[in-house]
Amino acid sequence: MRDYKRSLQHYEEALKVIPMGTSTFSKNPNLFTIGACPLFIKSAKGCRLTDLDGNEYIDYGMALAPVILGYAHSEVDSAAKAGIDEGLIFTLACPEEAELASKVIELVPCAEMVRFAKNGSDVCEGAIRLARNYTGKLKVMTVNGYHGFHDWFIASTPRNKGVPSVMAEWIINHPFNDIDSIEATIKKSADEIAVLIMEPVINYEPKPNFLKKIRELTEQNNIILIFDEMKTGFRLDVGGAQKYFNVIPDLAVYAKALANGYPLSMLAGSKKLMQQLEDENCFLSASYATEKASIKAALTTLEIIQRDQVLAHIWRIGERLKQGIAALINKHGVSSVLKIVGYPPMSHFIITESNGQTVNEIKSYMQQECAERGLLFIGYHHPSFAHQEKEIDQTLAIYDEVMKLLRQSLEKGDLKEKLKGRPISAFGVRR
Ligand SMILES: Cc1ncc(COP(=O)(O)O)c(C=O)c1O
Numbered sequence: 001m002r003d004y005k006r007s008l009q010h011y012e013e014a015l016k017v018i019p020m021g022t023s024t025f026s027k028n029p030n031l032f033t034i035g036a037c038p039l040f041i042k043s044a045k046g047c048r049l050t051d052l053d054g055n056e057y058i059d060y061g062m063a064l065a066p067v068i069l070g071y072a073h074s075e076v077d078s079a080a081k082a083g084i085d086e087g088l089i090f091t092l093a094c095p096e097e098a099e100l101a102s103k104v105i106e107l108v109p110c111a112e113m114v115r116f117a118k119n120g121s122d123v124c125e126g127a128i129r130l131a132r133n134y135t136g137k138l139k140v141m142t143v144n145g146y147h148g149f150h151d152w153f154i155a156s157t158p159r160n161k162g163v164p165s166v167m168a169e170w171i172i173n174h175p176f177n178d179i180d181s182i183e184a185t186i187k188k189s190a191d192e193i194a195v196l197i198m199e200p201v202i203n204y205e206p207k208p209n210f211l212k213k214i215r216e217l218t219e220q221n222n223i224i225l226i227f228d229e230m231k232t233g234f235r236l237d238v239g240g241a242q243k244y245f246n247v248i249p250d251l252a253v254y255a256k257a258l259a260n261g262y263p264l265s266m267l268a269g270s271k272k273l274m275q276q277l278e279d280e281n282c283f284l285s286a287s288y289a290t291e292k293a294s295i296k297a298a299l300t301t302l303e304i305i306q307r308d309q310v311l312a313h314i315w316r317i318g319e320r321l322k323q324g325i326a327a328l329i330n331k332h333g334v335s336s337v338l339k340i341v342g343y344p345p346m347s348h349f350i351i352t353e354s355n356g357q358t359v360n361e362i363k364s365y366m367q368q369e370c371a372e373r374g375l376l377f378i379g380y381h382h383p384s385f386a387h388q389e390k391e392i393d394q395t396l397a398i399y400d401e402v403m404k405l406l407r408q409s410l411e412k413g414d415l416k417e418k419l420k421g422r423p424i425s426a427f428g429v430r431r
Pocket of ligand 1: 064118119120121122124145146147148149199228229230231255
């Protein structure tokens with residue numbers, strides 16, 4: 001049996017110096033089965049992680065999606081190291097910044113100009129600011145996505161302590177795939193709405209014409225459309241979801257797969273909107289945005305994605321995984337609690353409570369049993385270029401065993417007693 005002693009010891013120490021034990025919400029141990037799965041990772045290579053106790057796992061989180069080529073990718077890391085050796089960051093900007101902007105403009109349909117930053121939250125906020133300044137309007141429509149921790153957005157969520165409550169009044173949220181509610185809001189309040197920001201895919205696929213209709217409605221009503229492509233960008237298609245669905249927003253924000261895990265985010269869009277930033281009073285700036293290691297990593301990542309047809313691989317391997325999981329759900333008769341949804345490059349389990357067993361208890365049980373067998377289960381899959389047939393075979397073999405156990409436990413009603421750790425006690429960032 002695997003043990004997680006060092007993870008647990010480290011968690012206790014980390015809690016003394018870092019609230020929640022880590023600075024990244026989605027990595028905080030409350031989202032994991034404390035005592036029955038790893039809580040900290042020591043190193044990673046390809047698509048495999050090694051935890052503090054020396055246990056190895058196949059990973060599909062890929063650091064919350066950025067690591068599209070695989071961990072410790074030698075070509076990307078060499079490019080980043082060259083950036084470090086050249087001095088990393090200077091008193092003036094480096095030429096690679098415009099080189100990367102040109103590359104992005106070549107790939108991303110809405111991109112006529114580009115700005116870089118470090119976090120997704122930064123560029124989401126920048127995009128909203130450009131839309132408000134351009135339209136002279138205030139309100140923001142959202143479509144159940146996550147757009148970072150800044151006040152303008154987080155005010156509208158339950159995670160809003162310390163944020164002026166008035167800001168929540170400026171956000172109107174809508175369910176994903178519900179075009180009627182979006183149309184109703186626009187009809188009622190178009191003269192107040194500056195912008196609609198959305199993730200083009202949230203777990204489920206968008207219904208046919210959902211995105212096209214949103215594009216039409218926003219265009220007709222002087223509402224700026226922003227696609228938050230943090231997850232879909234350079235994953236669904238090299239040009240992002242906008243290219244995949246052929247629906248072109250006014251602005252789009254990216255991070256994650258852009259630089260294979262190096263910290264870099266990006267705001268891209270039409271000249272008329274982006275050029276507002278030439279007025280120094282329309283402000284978006286980040287001290288570390290021109291840091292060369294990440295920019296060089298991004299240039300190399302984009303080159304490899306195109307050169308090696310990375311996304312074709314990810315779609316193919318992701319499809320095998322998704323189909324395999326669907327077949328196992330059928331085989332073990334667990335479709336009342338488990339579903340697999342979404343596009344192959346970003347498939348998700350939908351877990352439903354059953355007979356007094358909560359979603360988090362079922363998820364914890366799966367996490368515990370998968371961890372024991374060498375798979376870090378987080379409820380979704382971001383396959384990378386490093387995942388090969390062998391990993392898919394291993395993953396499906398593990399899911400086969402774990403779903404069999406799940407079925408038995410659900411039938412006996414003893415799932416809670418079988419938990420060896422503290423069940424997951426938090427929910428992710430999406431509403
Ligand atoms: C869709 C989306 N938008 C925005 C963000 C915020 O990015 P960051 O955490 O880099 O600020 C995230 C982060 O996960 C995200 O998934």
